[in-house]
Amino acid sequence: MRADTTLPIVGASVFVTESGAGTTTDEQGRFSVSLRPGSYHISLSAVGFKSDRPFIVVNANRTAVFRLISQTFELDEVEVRDRRADQNVKDVRMSQIQLDVRQLKKMPVVLGEPDILKALTLQAGVSTAGEGTGGFNVRGGRTDQNLVLLDGAPMYNTSHLLGFYANVSSDVVQDINLYKGSFSSQYGGRISSLLLVNTRAGNGERWRLSGGISPISGRVVIDGPIAKGLTLMAAGRVAYPNWILQSFPERSAAKESRAFFYDGNLKLNYAPNAANTVSLSAYRSADRFKFPGDTTYGWQSNVVSGWWSSLLSRNLQLNVNALYSGYQYHVDGETEGYTFRLTSYIQHREAKADLFYTLFDKHKLQVGANGILYRIQKGDLEPTGDNSSINPKTLEPENARELGIYANTEWILTPAITLQAGLRYSTFSQLGPQTVYRYAEKVPRTPETVVDSTVFAGGKPIQTYGGWEPRLGLRVQLSSSMSLKLNYSRNRQYIHLISNTTAITPSDFWKVSDSFVPAQVADQLAIGLFKNLNDNAIELAVEGYYKTIDNLVEYRNGATLLLNERLETDLLQARGKAYGVELSVAKNKGKLTGQFNYSYARSLVAVQTAFSELQVNQGDYYPSNFDKPHNLNVQTRLAMRYNWTFTTNFVYSTGVPATYPDGQYVFANQPTLNYSKRNADRIQDYHRLDVAFSKDTRLSNRQTRYSIWTIGIYNVYARKNPYSVYFNRSNSRTDAYRLAVFGTLIPSITYNFNF
Numbered sequence: 001m002r003a004d005t006t007l008p009i010v011g012a013s014v015f016v017t018e019s020g021a022g023t024t025t026d027e028q029g030r031f032s033v034s035l036r037p038g039s040y041h042i043s044l045s046a047v048g049f050k051s052d053r054p055f056i057v058v059n060a061n062r063t064a065v066f067r068l069i070s071q072t073f074e075l076d077e078v079e080v081r082d083r084r085a086d087q088n089v090k091d092v093r094m095s096q097i098q099l100d101v102r103q104l105k106k107m108p109v110v111l112g113e114p115d116i117l118k119a120l121t122l123q124a125g126v127s128t129a130g131e132g133t134g135g136f137n138v139r140g141g142r143t144d145q146n147l148v149l150l151d152g153a154p155m156y157n158t159s160h161l162l163g164f165y166a167n168v169s170s171d172v173v174q175d176i177n178l179y180k181g182s183f184s185s186q187y188g189g190r191i192s193s194l195l196l197v198n199t200r201a202g203n204g205e206r207w208r209l210s211g212g213i214s215p216i217s218g219r220v221v222i223d224g225p226i227a228k229g230l231t232l233m234a235a236g237r238v239a240y241p242n243w244i245l246q247s248f249p250e251r252s253a254a255k256e257s258r259a260f261f262y263d264g265n266l267k268l269n270y271a272p273n274a275a276n277t278v279s280l281s282a283y284r285s286a287d288r289f290k291f292p293g294d295t296t297y298g299w300q301s302n303v304v305s306g307w308w309s310s311l312l313s314r315n316l317q318l319n320v321n322a323l324y325s326g327y328q329y330h331v332d333g334e335t336e337g338y339t340f341r342l343t344s345y346i347q348h349r350e351a352k353a354d355l356f357y358t359l360f361d362k363h364k365l366q367v368g369a370n371g372i373l374y375r376i377q378k379g380d381l382e383p384t385g386d387n388s389s390i391n392p393k394t395l396e397p398e399n400a401r402e403l404g405i406y407a408n409t410e411w412i413l414t415p416a417i418t419l420q421a422g423l424r425y426s427t428f429s430q431l432g433p434q435t436v437y438r439y440a441e442k443v444p445r446t447p448e449t450v451v452d453s454t455v456f457a458g459g460k461p462i463q464t465y466g467g468w469e470p471r472l473g474l475r476v477q478l479s480s481s482m483s484l485k486l487n488y489s490r491n492r493q494y495i496h497l498i499s500n501t502t503a504i505t506p507s508d509f510w511k512v513s514d515s516f517v518p519a520q521v522a523d524q525l526a527i528g529l530f531k532n533l534n535d536n537a538i539e540l541a542v543e544g545y546y547k548t549i550d551n552l553v554e555y556r557n558g559a560t561l562l563l564n565e566r567l568e569t570d571l572l573q574a575r576g577k578a579y580g581v582e583l584s585v586a587k588n589k590g591k592l593t594g595q596f597n598y599s600y601a602r603s604l605v606a607v608q609t610a611f612s613e614l615q616v617n618q619g620d621y622y623p624s625n626f627d628k629p630h631n632l633n634v635q636t637r638l639a640m641r642y643n644w645t646f647t648t649n650f651v652y653s654t655g656v657p658a659t660y661p662d663g664q665y666v667f668a669n670q671p672t673l674n675y676s677k678r679n680a681d682r683i684q685d686y687h688r689l690d691v692a693f694s695k696d697t698r699l700s701n702r703q704t705r706y707s708i709w710t711i712g713i714y715n716v717y718a719r720k721n722p723y724s725v726y727f728n729r730s731n732s733r734t735d736a737y738r739l740a741v742f743g744t745l746i747p748s749i750t751y752n753f754n755f
Helices: 100-104 116-120
Strands: 015-016 022-024 038-046 057-059 097-101 148-151 173-179 193-199 209-213 218-229 231-238 257-274 276-290 295-313 314-334 340-362 363-383 398-414 417-432 435-438 452-455 461-479 482-493 495-498 509-512 520-533 539-553 571-587 592-607 630-639 644-653 663-667 669-676 686-696 705-713 724-731 733-741 746-754
Touching: 038 724, 057 435, 100 116, 100 686, 173 231, 340 509, 363 495, 363 509, 398 509, 417 482, 461 571, 539 592, 669 724
Parallel strands: 148 193
Antiparallel strands: 015 022, 015 038, 038 057, 097 173, 173 193, 209 218, 209 746, 218 231, 231 257, 257 276, 276 295, 295 314, 314 340, 340 363, 363 398, 398 417, 417 461, 435 452, 461 482, 482 520, 495 509, 520 539, 539 571, 571 592, 592 630, 630 644, 644 686, 663 669, 686 705, 705 746, 724 733
16 A cells, blocks of 8 residues: 555555565455465565565465555656566566556646546557547557446546547546557457556545646545545546637637536545455536537536455455446537437446456466446437427437456466466347348348338347457566567457547447447457666567457448438448557656657458448458558656756657548539549648646655646647548639648646645
């Protein structure tokens, strides 16, 4: 636990020098190691804390409490590190990114708001479709293929303000881990990546108040003890961006727009004794955005998660979790005579249990099971007001059930070879009530080719998918400072985000796998070489990967998605593949620290259909909407006198694919642009430089009352990076227009406080 607050430290590294046994602490800061009677040195380390090496004597079963001292002032801006200085070399896991969220407050970010997701996109293998877009893409995957868990509960929306900011404040986050490749078989349901976000528990010693003020939002966190063993953490954030929108030039679209958001977190932790812990975590967020004109968008998320963790014996631990996650959006039309509200939602209810068992010094076993109930409303249109001419329309809700069981083990075979293996079996059923249509064979599906329909009663299985999901990892220690790692994983995904735009929009909606939309299946193979230099001051990593995806969802040209009762007629089945090489260099010690991340990555799609009229690009592979071959991110941090820090970020990436007209033809006596190949062109390359100065008022790391001031400039040389290019035909001429989200430099100043 932390020496200053007695809070648990999640993911701390524990290594027994004499026996070679090692493990990491769980969500409650606990670990279990079996040792024979004798004397041992225990090596303890964690990111942000001073390492310790206590000496213990084992002569009977016993429980010991270890404390680590914080050293946050010595950490890098955003560190790609595991649990101890050489853990990136000695751990069997690879393709993992860990952020130190306490350093986000010193980063140069747009309008001064610390952002978790933007920090992730500075790492190798992680990107976005464009500036100010929601979600993130991992190794060419789509945004809905990332499993994002907040205290174990899935998040179906990760952004505020249409993608400008992460929807979880960095003030409440304890740790962040992103797994780009193979991850534990404990987790399933997505095929691209796993992002674990855990909020911090309340302080067990005293009440504290912290927060911050930026040009766009205000944040506050209060935490402390309520009673013996019971702590509380409560936080809130509210945005006020309208005054910035008002500062834009007259008659601009931004000046006429309006925006607002808030979010809040609550966490209760109760530890009645050393063997049991109960926790309750709750989260709520809401957004509202009005474009110029007569349309307003709103969306909200609600998450509740409860945990019980019990140490049943010295080598057996039980975790039980029950949770609810819900996401809903609405679109309000405000044109006189045509007022309406369009809503869509997804509801997720889940229960799961896990057992952790330490067989002996060098072998750990984990087993568990989970069950999920889904309910999705793809669209519900209702007129509003007394004089609306809009006709109501409600699509049938979708219901589904997902079950999974898993086993996972980590085995130190020899001092040089460690094996991690996992096996998961998942099954998924679409449930009634539902009307399922049957279409004529040997012709494309259209509303006109419906030949029959079947009505399924409530709770009755309609379509079932399932299968095995093996995970395998191997680490070979080539020397004390270098290792070779390999992993393979298969993942299945049963729900899909329906969107035919490059970036996430409020009108995107989820749907379950059914008779026409099968489950996505991804296989990924990765290999990496890891090397540390100068007493772990410099970390080098080179990783290569190849991934195939079956049953991707693609769309017919001119597809209609909203309120489409026959949505399957506009969906196409596709196959994807992604491959690339990632190079990372991190300097972690000295006054000048930083990272160099470069990746060459390709993401390709091919539509699978026997009908020539439905083929895209003649059935050949073409770049996906997220294909950006070259990505470069360089971060530096210079520690100066009097606790001043100077940080920089430089970002470069290939432009995203686009579809430009390649000719024109006359239709109904009107000249019409011709678009022959999808994603055959590209928007211009993207690059940007950000800088920031930050002042930390702490005189020592034990100081509890302090502040951090950050002055930053985003997009220093004011590059007008194009977000999209669109075309408009006027008379006999076709004009091209470029849209830039941030076409100038953006200064900011942020104040963060701790009392």
